[in-house]
Amino acid sequence: MRRLLVMGVVLALGGSLAAVTPPTIKYSDTKLKNGLRLIVAEDHVAPVFSIAVVYNVGSRNEREGRTGFAHLFEHMMFRGSENVGVGEHFYTIFSNGGTMNGTTDKERTLYFETMPANQLEAGMFLEADRMRSLAITKESLDNQRNAVQEERRSRLDDQPYGHTFEAIDEQAIDNPAYKHSVIGSMNDLNAASVDDVASFFRTYYAPNNAIIAVTGDVTTSHVQELARKYFEPVPAQPAPPKVDIAQAPQTAERRLSLDDALARVPRLDISYRIPSSLSPDDDSIRVLALVLGSGRSSRFYETIVRQKQLASSASAFAPDSRGPRLFQIGATPIPGKSLEDLEAAIYAEIERVKTGPIENWEIEKARNTARRQFVGGLQSSLNRAIDLAEYALMYDNPGEINTRYLRLDKLNAAAIQRVAKQYLTPENRSVVITRPKAAAGRGGLQ
Amino acid sequence: MRTYRTSIVALAVLALSAMLAAQGQMPPQPQSPTKGLVRKGKVPVSNEILKTKLPTPAEVDLPNGAHLMVLEDHRLPQVSFQIFISGAGGYYDPPDNAGLASFTASLMREGTTTRTSEQISQRLEVMAASLSVGASVAATEATVSGGSLSEQFPALIEMAADVVLHPSFPEEELARFKQRTRVSLTQVRANPGFLAQEMFQRVVYGDHPGSRLLATIPSLDKTTRDSLVEFHRTHYVPDHAAIAISGDISMAEARTLIESRFAAWKKAGTTPAPVTDPAPISGSKIYFIARPNSVQTNLIVGGQAIERTNPDYDTLQVMNKVLGGGPTGRLFIHLREEKGYTYGIGSSINAPMHRGEWSASTSVRTDVTEPALHDLLAEIAQMRDQPVSDEELADAKRAMIANFALSLETPSQLLNYYVTRWRYHLPADYWDRYAERISAVGKDQAQAVARKYLAAERLQIVAVGDPTKVGDVLKKLGSVETYDADGKRIGSN
Numbered sequence: 001m002r003r004l005l006v007m008g009v010v011l012a013l014g015g016s017l018a019a020v021t022p023p024t025i026k027y028s029d030t031k032l033k034n035g036l037r038l039i040v041a042e043d044h045v046a047p048v049f050s051i052a053v054v055y056n057v058g059s060r061n062e063r064e065g066r067t068g069f070a071h072l073f074e075h076m077m078f079r080g081s082e083n084v085g086v087g088e089h090f091y092t093i094f095s096n097g098g099t100m101n102g103t104t105d106k107e108r109t110l111y112f113e114t115m116p117a118n119q120l121e122a123g124m125f126l127e128a129d130r131m132r133s134l135a136i137t138k139e140s141l142d143n144q145r146n147a148v149q150e151e152r153r154s155r156l157d158d159q160p161y162g163h164t165f166e167a168i169d170e171q172a173i174d175n176p177a178y179k180h181s182v183i184g185s186m187n188d189l190n191a192a193s194v195d196d197v198a199s200f201f202r203t204y205y206a207p208n209n210a211i212i213a214v215t216g217d218v219t220t221s222h223v224q225e226l227a228r229k230y231f232e233p234v235p236a237q238p239a240p241p242k243v244d245i246a247q248a249p250q251t252a253e254r255r256l257s258l259d260d261a262l263a264r265v266p267r268l269d270i271s272y273r274i275p276s277s278l279s280p281d282d283d284s285i286r287v288l289a290l291v292l293g294s295g296r297s298s299r300f301y302e303t304i305v306r307q308k309q310l311a312s313s314a315s316a317f318a319p320d321s322r323g324p325r326l327f328q329i330g331a332t333p334i335p336g337k338s339l340e341d342l343e344a345a346i347y348a349e350i351e352r353v354k355t356g357p358i359e360n361w362e363i364e365k366a367r368n369t370a371r372r373q374f375v376g377g378l379q380s381s382l383n384r385a386i387d388l389a390e391y392a393l394m395y396d397n398p399g400e401i402n403t404r405y406l407r408l409d410k411l412n413a414a415a416i417q418r419v420a421k422q423y424l425t426p427e428n429r430s431v432v433i434t435r436p437k438a439a440a441g442r443g444g445l446q
Numbered sequence: 447m448r449t450y451r452t453s454i455v456a457l458a459v460l461a462l463s464a465m466l467a468a469q470g471q472m473p474p475q476p477q478s479p480t481k482g483l484v485r486k487g488k489v490p491v492s493n494e495i496l497k498t499k500l501p502t503p504a505e506v507d508l509p510n511g512a513h514l515m516v517l518e519d520h521r522l523p524q525v526s527f528q529i530f531i532s533g534a535g536g537y538y539d540p541p542d543n544a545g546l547a548s549f550t551a552s553l554m555r556e557g558t559t560t561r562t563s564e565q566i567s568q569r570l571e572v573m574a575a576s577l578s579v580g581a582s583v584a585a586t587e588a589t590v591s592g593g594s595l596s597e598q599f600p601a602l603i604e605m606a607a608d609v610v611l612h613p614s615f616p617e618e619e620l621a622r623f624k625q626r627t628r629v630s631l632t633q634v635r636a637n638p639g640f641l642a643q644e645m646f647q648r649v650v651y652g653d654h655p656g657s658r659l660l661a662t663i664p665s666l667d668k669t670t671r672d673s674l675v676e677f678h679r680t681h682y683v684p685d686h687a688a689i690a691i692s693g694d695i696s697m698a699e700a701r702t703l704i705e706s707r708f709a710a711w712k713k714a715g716t717t718p719a720p721v722t723d724p725a726p727i728s729g730s731k732i733y734f735i736a737r738p739n740s741v742q743t744n745l746i747v748g749g750q751a752i753e754r755t756n757p758d759y760d761t762l763q764v765m766n767k768v769l770g771g772g773p774t775g776r777l778f779i780h781l782r783e784e785k786g787y788t789y790g791i792g793s794s795i796n797a798p799m800h801r802g803e804w805s806a807s808t809s810v811r812t813d814v815t816e817p818a819l820h821d822l823l824a825e826i827a828q829m830r831d832q833p834v835s836d837e838e839l840a841d842a843k844r845a846m847i848a849n850f851a852l853s854l855e856t857p858s859q860l861l862n863y864y865v866t867r868w869r870y871h872l873p874a875d876y877w878d879r880y881a882e883r884i885s886a887v888g889k890d891q892a893q894a895v896a897r898k899y900l901a902a903e904r905l906q907i908v909a910v911g912d913p914t915k916v917g918d919v920l921k922k923l924g925s926v927e928t929y930d931a932d933g934k935r936i937g938s939n
Binding site: 361 | 481482483484485486488489490491492494495496498521522523524563564567568570571572573574575594595622625626628629630632633635636637638738739740741742772773774779782783784785786787788789790809810811841842844845846847848849850851852854855856
């Protein structure tokens, strides 16, 4: 089998250990006349290609009274365009051996497909036709409004802690663009109109507001030629309004208690406001989350779950955001142990990170984890396409794919302790406690 | 950007699943899906199916009985492995201690004669290597699996061998494990999809081990260190094991590594008891789980079908692809894209060593439970009563054959095809002839398997939902057995 791009040099590392330098992804990065950014990373290891189309629109762009609209709109993108019938987009891809999906978060809306190499033109045609000529009908809107409302029910309203997950952001964030959930409220979904769909399409689904990445068994020149043929006729639009990401600093702890009729076990969620993913502190914050709460060797797991046996699980993570962002901790107490003791134990671990040493192995774990994630992510053309397109959106730099893990080599314990001291403070914290609401006819643990 | 996200389709539809009309009670006259799918036929697709050739692994039988398979692939500096240990799965649990195999597997990582639980976790995570041992409560085998960058792979295999050969099952780790697991076994009962699937397995498999979905808390409570030690001693034997390794490694390197690290894993001379089929279930029934405060109804319809080596396997897969195999299936196009009853719906086949099951599953908002169940049953009936169109059949077959190219990106996925071939004693050219076999399926055969395996009298209906709104809807279909969310029967009519 052929190697993926450049296979690295084997370096001897004191005796038997040898570190292999991972490959580097090479790519072209150009713009069509209408402003569509096109990134192509060609390789020929498997007869497969992937396309990722990222539109710079997510729930952060929603106006008041229309929460959930970006995601509802995503569903409309599968309901046909000038040359493609209702459902024909996904039917064509799957029935020719491919896979596809679409996904929305606060930052962006992403559409993607992976197909056998001989279907490149079909993939490019399908993405371009809907970018150019989406069919917008009341019937489709009503149909997908139903599907999205079922999605909300099955993910949130019919699940334990569903409302907790919405309450975390609503309590901790004041900025209206970032405060509400991606899935949105039932009332707002009901209010969405055909006019809303048309105007959203015009404003946000313009080529100059999108990035397309194509990876895998293609030639760069062929992809560029197909892009000019199918995408260049789509007219550019005025730039969308900028999102206001400002909010006043938090000055005091916030607390909320929820009763959950579907839960059987209590749950504790603690979040701290942190700077956006574009901040120079981002690397330190990601490693801090890993030291505290990722994996069984993390401090939360080892101390709170294993040694003190206060919780059955405890983890920490910091989802990316270009605006308001949270460092999130979630824990499930062991029955009979108090939530107060669990909360205190979490704060004790946070203080220990700030003052005590951070071991060399903890930093080595972070570096090796990032390196393995990088290598593992290169295996699939789809991962490569999504990473290139998302890094282009987030950092204006697709090359982040190659350098992200390397930056951790320069990171030290002092930098991690500094961000812990700066952001993980009581006045910057929001706490949500969820307790099962007693209901007849089922057991539970308090 | 890995924030909370939401997707157009749930590709991994939970294998929840929903029965068939007590014979003749439902008048199944569905419209063919039309509004949900309009084909303009203007997309410039290539009509050729890309020819792909699968690389083949090197294979050797080791002296201790284990079968070693290596798929060498140097595209990336990483290696992954899986060890399948036949006879160590929950299928072989003592009847009064269901879950023992899964507890044994989980606790093997919690300490060896020379390493503590903490040392194992820390070493693996510093290497950024993964290592897990698992055995589901119905499976016939346990699986040890993991992966790492190439440079760490020898150290990972050394750890894996330690965990497989020398677990110490410390008492204090067992106590901790019981506490954590009690919480997760309690928590899972809050999930309506779990409740539906648990009931479905129970009614389709009866007393057979296939009826089990998770261990129970009473079985967890009675588990002792001695029972773990004994299960490990008698079941973790290499005689019928397969070791599958893929990635940046050669057969020679892999063999040297395995033979040196697993040198103490000796042939035991035992063979697991033969696997038996579940007893056939006579007649279809409706089972309702009352879950107060539900805003949706989870539905599963299905019944016993086939074992993996059954000659109907390929035909059943093609038929299932047309009916509910993903977003191109009739169920998705009709119940979601046309009617908007649900976010996700699909059907699937589980075909293990013994007779397994076919099922369709979905979750719908409470107030459309009746029309959604009606349409689901009508789609199943139509599959039995009418042949599929030439176009649908061709599309389903092309989807299955052309999709093979995608697996060429992932060596571990490729190797799994060969593991399946080995495990079920399939012919050496089984995968080389896959396209040929799928192409040969005709619409009469597809309808014949639908008539046989989707026959109304085979199918069981399970529903989970709000008792005040759903109970009466189900009664219209026939007699209903009602349970609470803890699985206790609370009524029937």
